[in-house]
Amino acid sequence: DAEITQSPRHKITETGRQVTLACHQTWNHNNMFWYRQDLGHGLRLIHYSYGVQDTNKGEVSDGYSVSRSNTEDLPLTLESAASSQTSVYFCASSDIRNTGELFFGEGSRLTVL
Amino acid sequence: DAKTTQPNSMESNEEEPVHLPCNHSTISGTDYIHWYRQLPSQGPEYVIHGLTSNVNNRMASLAIAEDRKSSTLILHRATLRDAAVYYCILLNRDDKIIFGKGTRLHILP
Numbered sequence: 430d431a432e433i434t435q436s437p438r439h440k441i442t443e444t445g446r447q448v449t450l451a452c453h454q455t456w457n458h459n460n461m462f463w464y465r466q467d468l469g470h471g472l473r474l475i476h477y478s479y480g481v482q483d484t485n486k487g488e489v490s491d492g493y494s495v496s497r498s499n500t501e502d503l504p505l506t507l508e509s510a511a512s513s514q515t516s517v518y519f520c521a522s523s524d525i526r527n528t529g530e531l532f533f534g535e536g537s538r539l540t541v542l
Numbered sequence: 543d544a545k546t547t548q549p550n551s552m553e554s555n556e557e558e559p560v561h562l563p564c565n566h567s568t569i570s571g572t573d574y575i576h577w578y579r580q581l582p583s584q585g586p587e588y589v590i591h592g593l594t595s596n597v598n599n600r601m602a603s604l605a606i607a608e609d610r611k612s613s614t615l616i617l618h619r620a621t622l623r624d625a626a627v628y629y630c631i632l633l634n635r636d637d638k639i640i641f642g643k644g645t646r647l648h649i650l651p
Binding site for chain 2: 462464470471472473474477485487488519521526530531532533534535536
């Protein structure tokens with residue numbers, strides 16, 4: 430069955446280190462999204478992509494970057510991790526741009542010490 | 543900012559219907575109304591969506607007001623497994639997909 434997977438599921442890192450969270454989907458969806466969710470809050474959009482080589486900034490993109498070199502993957506990179514980036518990160522994909530059903534991964538919990 | 547307004551929390555008794563409201567007074571003609579829910583410690587999952595007409599699927603029903611400025615997600619017979627945060631969001635081709643804070647639904651046994 431097609432799916433969307435995130436790795437690692439849990440990571441602890443130190444302030445200032447570079448961290449990359451992986452997102453891989455096997456639906457062949459063009460559209461992929463990264464969200465963060467802080468304790469007790471809703472989801473906030475970080476970056477999104479509508480296809481290979483396309484990337485766009487979301488609501489809270491400062492300190493994050495993404496690249497889309499193929500359809501299946503949208504890795505999220507924190508260039509210099511900060512404690513404020515401690516959060517749960519969710520990746521999602523969809524087929525129809527912005528109006529199709531969103532499929533979410535199980536989340537990656539990142540702790541920055 | 544999210545374009546929808548939902549109550550912060552609601553309670554319902556097990557095995558009774560639940561009506562979750564959502565206001566979207568600034569909805570445009572091309573906005574689809576989507577509902578997602580997030581169970582504890584999981585990623586959000588799709589529930590239902592619609593444009594103008596009421597919709598039914600195996601999980602729920604979506605009732606859309608005639609002027610489209612509000613909608614209601616209906617769970618016909620709530621179970622304890624329906625306890626979650628429910629998000630109502632408006633999606634169109636050109637806007638970013640923005641989630642609000644949703645409604646936390648508590649189910650009482």
